Amino acid sequence: MHEIAVKTDLLHDNDDAAHHNREHFVEHGVYVFNLMSAPGAGKTTLLERTVDALKERYRIAVIEGDLQTSQDADRIAKHGVKAVQINTGGACHLDARMVHKHLDAVDLADLDILVIENVGNLVCPAEFDLGEHDKIMVLSVTEGHDKPLKYPVMFHVAKAMLVNKIDLIPHTDFDLAKATHDARAYNLDLDVLPLSARTGEGMEAWYRWLEARVAKVRQR
């Protein structure tokens, strides 16, 4: 019994903080997504293009999680939106408390969309609720179609899987149908969006997907 009580308390700890964040997001009507992937899948490039395409229509800010540099926040800030860097000090994922400490810096009252770009890692980020509406994961075709079976928790918790770098499919043995099939084994409702942040292919569908999520938050 003692062991179970301790485990529950530790889980409560992050969940309580996540809920507190969620209350802030709901209060301000801000749509929040937690963007996750392996290192090098192209999250930041995807965000740069997304910000450029949507910043006239929506007020956007980005919280960048990284072990120690502020390179990603610098890249995003050049596109004219607020970008705040969280250095996790070596931790392999963001947690809800880290995010909470930086919410003042992004000014929720003045936002439509808040993006939280997590640390590049297919394991731990999946297990920590940050209070976001959706977890969205990016799978690069160059990582291979075996990833859903190897990192099932990540594919289980995601609302959408963005399959990035599809311009490189002809140069790989990546099987999109298999990746989709295997990911949906763990997640019956997973939305799958093939795209290339580099060439722009599929990006319009991604913007429309985001618009629908923002509309759902506003409908309320």
Next chain:
Amino acid sequence: MHEIAVKTDLLHDNDDAAHHNREHFVEHGVYVFNLMSAPGAGKTTLLERTVDALKERYRIAVIEGDLQTSQDADRIAKHGVKAVQINTGGACHLDARMVHKHLDAVDLADLDILVIENVGNLVCPAEFDLGEHDKIMVLSVTEGHDKPLKYPVMFHVAKAMLVNKIDLIPHTDFDLAKATHDARAYNLDLDVLPLSARTGEGMEAWYRWLEARVAKVRQR
């Protein structure tokens, strides 16, 4: 750093076991849902009617979680399907390991639907993944429409909210629109199904919802 590492390990513990269960469910093509509610919301009565309505079409088994009695499993077994009781020994929720220990007893190879009825509790069960496809929660109108704001994690993780005992709405001040609105603040895609397991109102819609989920598992 030490604290973070320990927390991650404890989270991994249940998640690993849940994934192991999920692999079994996927392998056998069994649709699995984890049914959760406060004590007395009517989960077992709902299951009795559901089993009666669907047992000719689907092979169904039920795992019942309870602190110490086997009353619920006895009730379900009378309806002609396999029912296995897990006594948590006082723990306020099921965890993935408890479920795993009882999977042999339900014989997944011979099933279409496995129901896991959790301990009556609106807090802890929400935080423990059992490997199920969907978490489904039952809110009784007699509990009041304030529950989504008071137990947000439960409403956040649910795929569907079954609003039970709607035949009693005229005798209460329950506001279905408010309960729905508040629950969707934490869960943009929550399906809401008002019903009465006692009078049968709304039960057909619930059966059709379940059929669609089973079909989605089989489509693969």
